[in-house]
Amino acid sequence: MQLDVAAAELDSALTNFEGKIIKAGDTIALTTAITEATNLYKNTEEGVEIGQNVKGSKATLKEAIDVAQLVVTNSANKTTQQLADAKAALDIAVVAFENSKVTALTGLLNVTVTSAGVDRSNHINLENDETLVLTSSDSTKVAATVSNDSSGTAIVTGVALGGPITITVQVKKDGQVIKAGTFTVTVVPMAITSKMITNFDYSTVKGTQAKLVSKPVTLSDFTGNRKDFSIVIGSDRIPIYVSWALSTDFSKGVSMGSVVESHIQDFYYKKDGANGILNRPIAAFGFEDTFQISAFQPGSASSFTLVGADWSYFFEQSSGLGTDTDISKNRTFTISDGTTMENIQLTSNFVTIDDLVNHINNRLMNTGVKAQAEKVSAAQFKITSTSSTGNIIIDGVNKADFFE
Incomplete structure (x- = not known):
């Protein structure tokens, strides 16, 4: 047991x-x-x-x-x-x-940029210790260049017309690619649009000659009724008088015009001989019953004044005023393709925007600037580059009148 x-x-x-x-x-x-x-x-x-x-x-x-x-x-x-x-x-x-x-970068935008234009629309958020690497399929950088700043913004600069080219975007950490994506870049011709334009009158107003037209001459015989006045032009004082019967071979206006012209020629002959007559600044001539005193050259310098006892017998006013050429409406600006430049001078009254555009294009064609003007609306036009580089530069005295 x-x-x-x-x-x-x-x-x-x-x-x-x-x-x-x-x-x-x-x-x-x-x-x-x-x-x-x-x-x-x-x-x-x-x-x-x-x-x-x-x-x-x-x-x-x-x-x-x-x-x-x-x-x-x-x-x-x-x-x-x-x-x-x-x-x-x-x-x-x-x-x-x-x-x-490797995860996909989202939100990357395809870019269209003009030559010499800069685009910053693509921004990649970088976290600690992450770096950005951008690689272009345009290895020779013919169409565009691409770089990035420290904040992760892709900076695209247009070089010449072309594309689309592909930009590969990589985010690296510890030397390894952890995010990737792509966007395309297309470089298009530069186009600059004008301001709104409502007045196309850029005309030159030509200067005028100083002149005075007499009252009708009613008396044909000044015997015993002498009439005296002087023409003052510049530093010259030309005495004019008549104290005889006018020729009956011509009208009273023509005859009196001949009298005044004779005194003018006599004054300048005594001053400088034959050259004085040829280079005299003023002359007189007649019509049916009136005569005219007129300067040869236009401009304010051609102005003259009548003085003396009897100027008002023949004329309503004593001053003949010439006007200078008025170019205040003229405008000018330059268009360049980076190599050739044309100075666009506007000195006419253009009825419509089409007339203005045609004038600009004629000037560009004459000098070979690789750019073209185009109508945008009845009050606006644009200048577009036609060069392979796509460059266009607008400058000049009155640029601000037409472009921002």
Whole structure:
């Protein structure tokens, strides 16, 4: 009986001892995870394109797979918890790997810019330790140049007509591309639109000669009824008188005009001989019953005055006034394509915007400036470059009258 009891106690002790032995865990779950992670590793491509994994991420995953595989290899010495921990670590590595893809930059805008124009519409938000790299498909920078500032703004400058060219945008962190995108750049001809124009009269008002036309001459014989006056022009004082009967071969106006002209010629002959007559500044001539005193040259310098006792017998007023040429309405501005320039002079009254545009185009064509004027509306026009560079420069004295 005692032996039976002792045997039973020994069996119980053995059973209890065996129950406390730590057994090796099941490797199926970890092995399956390793297989899936390995397939992911093999079928994933690293690179800088959207959707590809960031370079270096495969090496990190491979290291995690190798650590898990080492646990499986030594599974006889690993508990179920150790195997579970190894699988959990591998699962975390897989999730991190799947999240290590080059993501697409959103919101990038395709750009249209004029030659010499600058565009800053694309801005990329950069986080800590991120840098921006821009690469153009136009490697020779013929059409446009692209750069960026420290804030992440893409700066596009038009060079010459062309495009579209593709700008590749990459955001890097720790030297690896983590975000990418593209936008296009097209360089179009520069066009400058005028202000609204309502008055097309840029005409030159020509100067006028000083002149005076007499009252009708009613008397043909001045014998005993002498009439005297003088013409003052510049520093010259020309005495005029008549005290005889006028010729009956001509009308009274023609005859009296001849009398005044004779006195003028006599004055300048005495002053400077034949040259004085040829270069005299003033003359007189007659019509039917009136005569006229007139300066040869236009302008205010040609003005003259009648003085003396009897000027009012012949004339209503004593001053003959010449006017200078008035160019106050004239306008001028220049158009250049960067190589050739034309000075656009506006000195006429253009009835419509079409007339003005035609005049500008004729001037541009004559000098070979690579630009063209176009009607925008009844009160507005624009200048568009026709050169390969697309450049256009407007300047000149009255630029501000036409352009901002």
